[in-house]
Each structure stands twice: as C-alpha cells, then as structure tokens.
Amino acid sequence: MDWMLKDLAAGVPQTRHVIVLSADGLRMAQHGADTDTADRLAAACAGLQSLAGAVGAELPHSEGRMRLVVIEMDGGFFYLMAAGAGAFLAVLADEGVDAGLMGQRMRDLVIRIGEHLSSPPRHDGQTA
Numbered sequence: 079m080d081w082m083l084k085d086l087a088a089g090v091p092q093t094r095h096v097i098v099l100s101a102d103g104l105r106m107a108q109h110g111a112d113t114d115t116a117d118r119l120a121a122a123c124a125g126l127q128s129l130a131g132a133v134g135a136e137l138p139h140s141e142g143r144m145r146l147v148v149i150e151m152d153g154g155f156f157y158l159m160a161a162g163a164g165a166f167l168a169v170l171a172d173e174g175v176d177a178g179l180m181g182q183r184m185r186d187l188v189i190r191i192g193e194h195l196s197s198p199p200r201h202d203g204q205t206a
Contacts, residue, residue, distance in 0.1 A: 079191060083109035086187050092175035094154070099123050101164040111170075123158055123168050130158075146181070157181070161188040 079098065087093040087109050095111035103124030108116040127144050135142030149156040154172045157180060161167040167184055 079107045080109060082187060082191055083107060086169070086183050090171070090175060090180050090183050092154075092172040093169060093180070094172060095119065095168075095170040097123075097168045098161065099166050099168060101127065101166065106165065119168060119170065123166055126158055127160075127166055148177070155180070157184060159184050159188060 083096040083098070087096050093110070095115065096109045097105060097111065097116050097119055098107040099105055099120035101124065103121040105113075105116045105120040111119065126147060130144035130147050131142045134140045134144060143160065144158075145160050147156075147158040154170065155175055155177065157167075157169040157171070159167045167188060169180065169184060171180060
C-alpha cells in the first residue's frame with residue numbers, strides 16, 4: 079500500500095503527509111511522515127471523524143457517517159476521507175495545494191484500494 083500512498087503524494091504537488099488509519103485512530107500505513115507524526119495525526123483523526131459523525135447525525139436524512147472533512151489552516155489544508163469499513167485516508171498539504179485535484183486523487187485511491195483499507199472492529203482489545 080505504501081507505493082499507492084507515495085503515488086498520491088507525488089501526483090498532487092504540495093502534499094506533505096498521507097496516512098491510512100483505523101476508526102479508533104491506529105496508523106495502518108503512511109507516507110511522508112515519521113512514525114510519531116503519523117501516530118499523532120491518526121489519533122487526532124479518530125476524534126475528528128467522531129465529531130463529524132455526531133454533527134452529521136443532526137441532519138434529518140443522514141445516517142451520521144462522515145465522508146469527507148476539510149480543514150483550512152494558516153499554512154495548509156487537512157483532508158480526512160472515509161476509506162472502507164472502519165478505515166480513513168488522511169492528508170496534510172501545504173497552502174498551495176490544488177484542493178480539487180486532491181479530492182479527486184483521494185477518491186480515486188479509495189476506490190482503487192478500498193477493500194484493502196477496511197479495518198475490522200476491535201472487541202476487548204482484539205481484532206474480530
């Protein structure tokens with residue numbers, strides 16, 4: 079999977095980090111970030127996807143599932159996209175990134191490897 083994450087980063091200029099994580103915030107794969115950075119971002123993403131789901135549940139015709147969160151900050155953008163059952167794709171990019179191209183490439187990547195990005199739920203600390 080690493081080469082696919084590298085391909086996303088190479089195909090979208092200004093991409094810094096690409097991370098695949100489980101819904102409970104565990105890093106599954108990474109590109110462009112050291113392990114500590116990837117782990118911190120993955121943990122933050124777990125809270126962000128939960129918050130987005132809670133907000134989405136307030137929409138009358140929503141099931142409360144998060145599809146995409148985009149955060150614009152000083153210096154760049156953060157993208158978090160649902161990527162299979164219990165898995166997410168996260169990207170941190172510099173300010174000059176092409177937001178449309180990033181969204182398209184992330185969707186393409188999720189479609190290409192979506193079944194490989196699913197993470198089974200954990201029960202009592204064990205994978206089901």
